[in-house]
Amino acid sequence: MTDLKALEYLEQFPKLQRADLKIKYPGATADSIDFLEKVLVFNPYYRISLEQCLEHPLFSEVRNRDKEAIVGAPVTLDFEKMDLSKDKLRELILAECQYYRD
Numbered sequence: 001m002t003d004l005k006a007l008e009y010l011e012q013f014p015k016l017q018r019a020d021l022k023i024k025y026p027g028a029t030a031d032s033i034d035f036l037e038k039v040l041v042f043n044p045y046y047r048i049s050l051e052q053c054l055e056h057p058l059f060s061e062v063r064n065r066d067k068e069a070i071v072g073a074p075v076t077l078d079f080e081k082m083d084l085s086k087d088k089l090r091e092l093i094l095a096e097c098q099y100y101r102d
Helices: 004-011 030-039 050-055 086-101
Strands: none
8 A cells, every 4th residue: 555645544543453364264274264364465565466366275176277267457446546535535435325225
């Protein structure tokens, strides 16, 4: 995360300890825990990539490379291109909430 406003916003939240996934999911395999720890990273710069996900040992027994296809460009959502003020962001969130309420 490199946006200073986003970082300032995140600093407002209390610091919490990361959940120990081994304790939270005691029946999970070591590969499952490793995969979750690599995927559930808030900062996308440190998160595992799609290619790394496919290569992860968790999927070694079920993966069929002949049927895989990674195509196209990364998805860019409309709001990622918008210059959002706090008021505009609030307006969009409320509109989204109203949409799901109706």
